[in-house]
Amino acid sequence: MSYLDNILFAILLVIGFGFFAASVKKIIRNINLGVDVDRKDNPKARWKNMALIALGQSKMVRRPVAGILHIFVYVGFVIINIELLEIIIDGLFGTHRIFAPYLGVVYDVLIASFEILAILVIFAVTVFWIRRNVIRLKRFINSDLNGFPKSDANYILYFETVLMILFLLMNASDYHLQNVPGGVFHKAGSFPISQFIAPIFNGMSNELVVLLFEVFWWLHIAGILVFMNYLYFSKHLHILLAFPNTYFANLKPEGQFDNLASVTNEVKLMMDPNADPFAAAPPADENAAPAKFGASDVQDLNWVQLLNAYTCTECGRCTSSCPANQTGKKLSPRKIMMDTRDRLTEVGKNIDANKGVFVPDNKSLLNDYITPEELWACTSCNACVEECPVNISPLSIIMDMRRYLVMEQSAAPMSLNAMMTNIENNGAPWQYSQQDRLNWKNEN
């Protein structure tokens, strides 16, 4: 019977990590629905980006208040998760603070720093909650977040607060039990914060405090496992995906838009004086999908754009810096990312329901999620790309969808059609003759 705890714990771990692994697998499959794009070049620059931007949070501090508070939460979570290793070993083998004897003073320092970080996390999360719900910063009450996204953001804050409180209560009861006459637990760790919480256990029987300690311990580890599995359904995936996302992000100048290779081939053929316009078309590859210009749905986007969509944590810095959004247009770069993810999730569920094959559902990212009005409001200024703390590019999705509108549907606004006709006919976006291009030289 004495092993019941350990077995229960092992089962809990297996279930927690098992579900999580299944979610991760699904995310990877969905991301791979995107078309291929080579982002393996220049690994040195890519590692550097990941180190600076994801690990080093360099773009977060562009907005110092949120940036510094975020660093508290980020460091807190990363460091406190070291403690998780000890908790798992203790749980599996029925030990208590197994690292303490091996680490000595270092252990005291570690536990003390976890406690201080836990308090900083609670502080930061409280400020975050106030910013969202009391101060109501514009980017947090924007209509993009109506419904689940708004609750999601708060759930995450509540989760983090509860986990930190459980962690401190666990330590406080432990501290109490280490210091009762006779000492129920062996002395281990230093508790700069929870020693002040410990007096709440004064007057309780040792048995009750041991029971409470066990409750806190179990709730804390179970909470972590639940939170880990909640990631898949929430915007919080960025805690994992920020790393690959910054690694695979675009390294070229922001102004450089990709040249569509399929178009290059056709234009070259068109301009080749030796090409025979009456020649039979080259035998078509039967397996090749018909070429589609631009993107109307998630499968037309590349896998990095889909990774971007899962990574987005809906902070809204992009939207708050977007000139179109600031002037009341419908375009919101954050919504572009959220729509892409929502549609990708929908496509993924469709595949799950149809034994691994996508069955057309008469819906698409274009029109059902993102309207042409949003797409045409973009000035391609790159403010959203520059702002994103994890190098997401909403702009690349907007451009791919414009390409579809123009090249597949000829659905550009009339005035743009006129501009393009002018370029075609006289090499300028306005109706001037190319022969007049140098007239300025002689005008006064």
Next chain:
Amino acid sequence: MSESLVVPTMAEMLAEGKQPEVLFWVGCAGSFDDRAKKITKAFVRILNRTNVSFAVLGTEESCTGDPAKRAGNEFLFQMQAMMNIEVLNAYEAKKIVTACPHCFNTLKNEYPELGGNYEVIHHTEFLKSLIDDGRLTVEGGQFKGKKITFHDPCYLGRANKVYEAPRDLIQKLDVELVEMKRSKANGLCCGAGGAQMFKDAEPGNKEVNVLRTEDALEVKPDIIAAGCPFCNTMLTDGIKHEHKEGEVKVMDVAELIANAQDL
């Protein structure tokens, strides 16, 4: 205008068996837009004064394809690009300077993959290099003591990280250079990019150029300096919208330099 402009074409240069130091890509706005033509001429006056050997393509120049590409018409863009590359490569162009950040970005970043490899620089970078090499000396002249703010064009700034060259030039004029609340990487767009110049804005509650003009007017400048013919148009319109055309001027950095030297 005292002296007439000397503007050789690449064709004329070739006929004389010469290769200019730099090819000046004028761009559509610089060739046809009345306001932008003044910028083109100011830049040429500086080139003439400093005896820079340059040439333009003249009637052989055509749109780089930038507005077509940003509008989503990749076909038209690549057709324009390949035609221009054929012309540029036929003249063995090595170094290109342009006063338009859109042409600059497209020529610099999007042409190489299609076979057009050139050293492409923005006119503010070129003017800066003339000063650094001692070929051009600049004094404040009529601008001495004036308050000037610089609006970063998206395709020069964020897109290509050129922030300092235009500012260095302005500072040579003995002026007070003031920054708007949003500048450099945080600069706000003028509203013209991504082919917006050629269409009406979507429904909203304000025009982007008005919002940006408000940013500029907040620092109470005498002059708003720009480095892009499209930004110039948008900000000039913004100033008119605010009825400030009597007090605040919008000028290209090249015009500032040229006018300061009474060119």
